[in-house]
Amino acid sequence: MTVTTDLVSYEDALASYDPVMGLEVHVELGTRTKMFCGCSTGLGAEPNSQTCPTCLGLPGSLPVVNAVGVESAVKIGLALHCEIAEWCRFARKNYFYPDMPKNFQTSQYDEPIAFNGCLDVQLEDGEVFRVEIERAHMEEDTGKSTHVGGATGRIHGASHSLLDYNRAGIPLIEIVTKPIVGAGDRAPEVAKAYVAELRELIRALGVSEARMEMGQMRCDVNLSLMPKGSETFGTRSETKNVNSLRSVERAVRFEVRRHAAVLGDGGTIVQETRHFHEDDGSTTSGRVKEEAEDYRYFPEPDLVPVAPSREWVEELRAGLPELPRVRRNRLREEWGVSGHDMQSILNAGAIDLIVATIEAGADPVSARKWWMGELARNANESGRSLEELPITPEQVARVTALVADGSLNDKLARQVIEGVLAGEGDPDAVVGKRGLKVVSDEGALGAAVDEAIAGNTAIADKIRGGKVAAVGALVGAVMKATRGQADAARVKELILQKLGVTEG
Amino acid sequence: MPGITREEVAHLARLARLELKAEELDHFAGQLDDIIGAVARVAEVADRDVPPTSHPLPLTNVMRADEVRPSLTPEQALSCAPAQEQQRFKVPQILGED
Amino acid sequence: MTDSPIIKLTAAEIAAKIASGALTAVEVTEAHLARIEAVDEKVHAFLHIDRDGALAQARAVDEKRERGEELGPLAGVPLALKDIFTTAGIPTTVGSKILEGWIPPYDATLTRRLKEADVVILGKTNMDEFAMGSSTENSAYGPTGNPWDLTRIPGGSGGGSSAALASYEAPLAIGTDTGGSIRQPAAVTGTVGVKPTYGAVSRYGMVAFSSSLDQGGPCARTVLDAALLHEVIAGHDPLDSTSIDAPVPPVVEAARNGSVEGMRVGVVRQFRGEGYQAGVVQRFDESVQLLKELGAEIVELDCPSFDLALSAYYLIAPSECSSNLARFDGLRYGLRVGDDGTRSAEDVTSLTREEGFGDEVKRRIMLGTYALSSGYYDAYYGSAQKVRTLIKQDFEKAFEQVDVIVSPTTPTTAFPIGERADDPMAMYLADLCTIPTNLAGNAAMSLPCGLAPEDGLPVGLQIIAPAMKDERLYQVGAVVEAAFVARWGHPLLEEAPSL
């Protein structure tokens, strides 16, 4: 960026001001069809192949509400401890923009389906911070524009744009917090933890995969500062489309420093939208509009009110899954891991995989060990998420079972996993094809041990002399001779036995 | 009720994306002023404790099952486009946000 | 060339003759196409004539009959479709330059129902641009003449449909009624038009003007024909969220069994006074007298909020239209103006809308934009919605006392083309009696009740029924129609000059 922005250090900023945040998160629901028409929401379709008169805004077309969209909204509202409206309407938000086919967005205005809730988020050190929820409402996504002719594919300097309306009309839930005060210097952390927690919640509800990298979850960050001791909010800036957890944290941090610099110089903050830049974590001012937006909201006359019956709401409430934070705490205790370890498991996206592996018969320690060790490494190296690895929790559980019954040792187990990931089939198939089996033939093993002792007399003598620690070298020789297929513990036992030594 | 000025008509035209000509601004200012002056009568009921009616019939909860219906083909979708490129609607440069 | 006698037949007669084999659908269609060819240059009822499509549909009906398949009640009957309903493969302009050349990729639900009922669609009829107007002078494609006097307006917005009926170009037509656009044209052309209960006829594929007011409906030369068409086009449509999910009222049965014996008929005090033409009032009073003679009890009603109906309408309809018409931006379909490779999308949209919309449309878009804008919403749109509630309540109270309400359909007969063109407020008065029904969502019909003595032009009688009680319109309309025809010795249209 060529724009330079005056900043003060984060510490100095926090010494004089208290940050106030407001977070607006848009979640694309994982419904099969769009919010107001029957077009598919499937990913990867060719441009404009998932459009119809309604989502193209053709003259004469009309919307009809997707029942699962409403159900998802109620579920999200309930999970956020919101009140659910007994009666609410859709409204039209009127403004012209080429990616919006009707030139109004069908949204909700002063009658959101869910309101007045909260979400408790846990920071890394275990502190719990309560974020109050203002509202959650239903609306629709816009189409996607590609800018052509500019140097960087950006809107600025483009000669024209190309529009694909496949995404237009995909259901969105917008979740808006009340002003978040009192987070102090932990504001960036709270913001990140909130978005992370919300993402877990959305996934647990099964209403969306909420993958930020795919735009299924997007965050706008409102931030203002008030001088320490003051209770009057300052003017806020709104940073749009902050689309990763790390960016949320950085955007808050940057805006705190920028606001403090402006205010410290005796300047005033302009209420404006700002853009976040991934490359350097900065924000820049959006286009200044000559006239304030006037969205001319009014009740959508083409849709009738939504009045969720209390029975239905209670039915949905009863069917809610255990909330992620509660579940995490339960699992942490069950698995006997530290808060820090649990956080790593969460960050790696491994919770559900470990749970499934345990359900398939593995013990918690092994399940965690494989997913957070060998498999995490592999995922990291191949740039995939754990979920994307071509191995199932059942397969991992089978490997742990083979280790537990002594058929495999850890080294062989790693090779089995490698085989499964390489597409060689199930663990048992890999074992068969690669001939990976612990040598348990006592006769063959005995011969190998004898050979090792005979070939390393000096070491054998040391062991006989009491230096039991030296046994490792002989074990290594036997393992080498058996190409790793022996059970190392059994080998050690045999060597000590043959040398007439008992372990300390 | 305030009268409608030429400037207000210009503002409304910008909001409504109408590139009005100078003579139209005067013409519409007079007419809109007349019309608004007449219809402003509705404000007589502004203070009355009456619920607003947005829909003529008291229907609620009209929804559809989340089932895929056939879309148009891209050719049909683009059949009326004033311009297209790469199976997308081609539009002039968008005055964006950055 | 002399006109075929076929064109004077009613839809019911045509359907019966086709069913019995006395006429073929192709003969009927050709007779009407010939009539259109002969007179439409003068009348200008049609914007587009689908000669090939109509004949193909007629042939299909004849083949169906030959195969012995069951035919619908209106199989083979020609119809003039208002150019506000989408027709796949056939231009749909809504009377606007902004949609010139637009060929929709889909059929409106109503279009589909007509086709499925084997009705023969002759073409698309002229209308005020986006249905905004009461004279059809606001069409971007030129005005339509009233067959009673070609220098006068045929009503609007559905003037093309009413003129097509009155000039015997088609026995059936479709209109849409947002503030009176079916009933007022019917009144001033001596034909029958029905605005069904809001939600009775699907709006899917009907280009929206004001969503909470718009309602499609049947237009015909007789009450029975209107009922037959009503039954074909009404019914639940899952593609329209505001569509009524209930059986269609028994309108045909009602039209065949007309009676007002023992019925209570309301006359609203607010539907007379200043601005009402003497001859209109006279014919209306005679109609009330006739109803009494036919056995109805007449009840005087007071509906004080009706005085605010016009004002509320001219806030609600423009507000909704300002939003509904935002999609016409020159980017995805229709006209695009000024795209020279340097202008922005924003500028091209503004230039396109400036060039593509006529004055009345621009006026209403700006009026609606104003009424919805922050700071004015409560005083204008908010208050208008309260008026709407009061009007509904007035109707509810009235219908506790009466079964139907009657009034003149319009305060005056057809005015000369151009007379009110530059005076929007005067034009708006044409819908004084029809608007309350749209605001409340209930059903209403207009049918001829004579000629005004001072100008010899048709006067319409409006019958209003409660929502979902559309059959009462036909029950009352049929007996009134029969009594008048008996009194006149022939249908009123027989008195129209030949074209």
Ligand SMILES: [Mg+2]
């Ligand atoms: Mg939003």
Ligand SMILES: [Zn+2]
């Ligand atoms: Zn669609």
